[in-house]
Amino acid sequence: MARENLNDLSSFVAVAREGNFTRAAAKLGVSQSALSHSLKGLEARLGLRLLTRTTRSVSPTDAGDRLLRTLGPRFDEIDAELAALTEMRDKPAGNIRISAGEHAAETLIWPALERLLPDYPDVTAEVMVDNGLTNIVAERYDAGVRLGEQVEKDMVAVRIGPDLRMAAVAAPAYFEGRRKPRTPDDLTGHACINLRLPTRGGLYAWEFEKGSRVLNVRVEGPLVVNTGSMALKAALGGLGLAYLPEDRVRADLDGGRLVQVLSDWCPPFPGYHLYYPSRRQPAPAFALLVEALRHRG
Numbered sequence: 188m189a190r191e192n193l194n195d196l197s198s199f200v201a202v203a204r205e206g207n208f209t210r211a212a213a214k215l216g217v218s219q220s221a222l223s224h225s226l227k228g229l230e231a232r233l234g235l236r237l238l239t240r241t242t243r244s245v246s247p248t249d250a251g252d253r254l255l256r257t258l259g260p261r262f263d264e265i266d267a268e269l270a271a272l273t274e275m276r277d278k279p280a281g282n283i284r285i286s287a288g289e290h291a292a293e294t295l296i297w298p299a300l301e302r303l304l305p306d307y308p309d310v311t312a313e314v315m316v317d318n319g320l321t322n323i324v325a326e327r328y329d330a331g332v333r334l335g336e337q338v339e340k341d342m343v344a345v346r347i348g349p350d351l352r353m354a355a356v357a358a359p360a361y362f363e364g365r366r367k368p369r370t371p372d373d374l375t376g377h378a379c380i381n382l383r384l385p386t387r388g389g390l391y392a393w394e395f396e397k398g399s400r401v402l403n404v405r406v407e408g409p410l411v412v413n414t415g416s417m418a419l420k421a422a423l424g425g426l427g428l429a430y431l432p433e434d435r436v437r438a439d440l441d442g443g444r445l446v447q448v449l450s451d452w453c454p455p456f457p458g459y460h461l462y463y464p465s466r467r468q469p470a471p472a473f474a475l476l477v478e479a480l481r482h483r484g
Contacts, residue, residue, distance in 0.1 A: 192229070192232070194225065195225045195226070195228060195229040196229070196254075196258055197215075197262060198211070198215065198217075198222055198225045198226060198229075199226060199229060199237060199238075199251070199254065199255075199258070200255060200258050200259055200262055201214055201215055202222065202226060202238065202245055203237075203238065203245075203246075203247045203251060203252075203255045204255070204259070204325075204327065206244055206245055206246060207244065207245060208222055208223060208245060226238060235248075235250045236248050236250070236251075237250055237251035237254060238251055263324075263327070267470065278307055278309055279307055279309070279310055279470070279471035279472040279474075279475050280307075280309035280310060280471075280472060281309075281310060281311075281470055281471075281472040281473075282310075282311045282312070282313060282472075283310065283311070283312045283313070283329050283330075283472055283473055283476055284312075284313045284315070284327070284328045284329050284330075285312065285313070285314050285315070285328060285329060285330050285331065285332065285461075286315050286317050286321045286323055286326065286328045286330075286331040286332070287314060287315075287316060287317070287331065287332035288316070288317065288318045288332065288333075289316050289318060289414055289415055289416065290415055290432055290435060291332040291347075291348070291459045292314055292316050292332075294348070294434065294435075295332070295347050295348050295459060295480065296314055296332065296480070297314075299476065299479040299480045300312050300314070300476075302479065303475065303476065303479045307472070307475065309472075310472045310475070312476070315328070317385070318384070318385055318413065318414070319384070319385035320333070320337065323462075323463070323464075324464060329463060329473055330461050330462060330463040330473070331461075331462055331463070332347070332459050332460070332461055332462070333459065333460060333462060334351075334456070334457060334458065334459060334460070335457030335458065335459075335460045336456070336457060338460050338462045339462075341464075341465060342462040342463060342464060342465060343462060343463055343464070343465050344460040344461070344462045345460060345461045345462070345477055345480070345481055346457075346458065346459075346460050346481070346482045347458075347459050347460060347461050347480040347481060347482050348458035348459040348482055349458050349482065349484050350455040350456060350457060350458050351432055351433070351434070351455065351456060351457075351458045351459075352432070352433040352453050352454070352455050352456070353393075353394070353430055353431065353432060353433065353453045354430070354431060354432070354433040354436055354440075354447050354450070354453060355368075355374075355393070355428055355429075355430050355447065355448050355449045355453070356422055356428065356429055356430075356431065356436050356439070356440065356445040356446065356447050356448070357422055357425075357427060357428045357429070357445065357446060357448070358422060358423055358424070358425040358444065358445060358446070359443070359444075359445075359446050360425045361378075361422075361425045361426075361427060361428070362446060365377070367446075367448050368428075368448050368449060369449075370449070370452070371393070371395040371402045371404045371449060371452055372402075372404070374393070374404050374406050374428065375404075375406075375407075377406075377408075377427065377428055378407075378408040378409055378426065378427030378428065379393075379406035379407060379408040379427050379428045379429075379430075380408055380410050380411075380412065380418045380421045380422060380426060380427050380428065380429040380430075381406060381407070381408060381410065381411040381412070382411075382412060382413065382415070382418060382430070383411055383412070383413045385413065390405070390411065391430075392404060392405050392406075393406055393430045395449065395452040395453065396452065396453075396454055397451060397452045397454075402452075406428075406430075408426070408427045408428075409426055409427065410426055410427070415431055415432070415435060418430075418431060419431060419435065419436065419439075422436075422445060423439065423444060423445065428448070433447075433453070458482070461477060461480055
């Protein structure tokens, strides 16, 4: 294959994945005009239109989508093998991209990076906080973090945290003049802080379990947020009940700023796992992070 064809194919993959010439050009370190010229030349040689261009976006045609599905994983493998060559260095080096939810990023990813990065100046980390179920392969992340039950079966999963419990909490002032809920069904008579899930677009149904009974409760209240930190602020402010990981509210419970209810309906469940494609050849920097995060409890 001629060298210019290989460069053009690499450019095509970048544009198709980014859906934007400007972002792809910045990622490749070339001008937008040079990138556009490269793609037009590739399409002319193939005699096929690979991209549909509008004033706002770029998307693959049927032919382009087929080429992307074939070429994308190949280029990813080449990138992974090149990254693996850093084993020949005295110290690991390279960039690690991770997608994680807000809670996992704050309680697990950040503490590990805080310990690791000062000792490895050639390693850089990019942590994207995303509470949705991001496709890490399509978005070209090295790894993602999810609860154990959410990890796809074709991924390598490494446990990085202990079991978790959820907690229904509210400020003491909220319960003044109100009866505390004794069962999840009682929540229908309370003001609750709703959490909107970015992946599904709907409101999160609070999940409870006791013995053989499993209940998903749709709650209502004065506020809808999309982050746990906002829900916590609302609960502390007395707006209503919030449903959050117990470790996130432990300090406020111990300090008397929050009161927990329905604890007998909140059993432990498998905690966070770091996951990545099974075909991926871990680079030294990535392997270093995996070991730093691995749960040993």
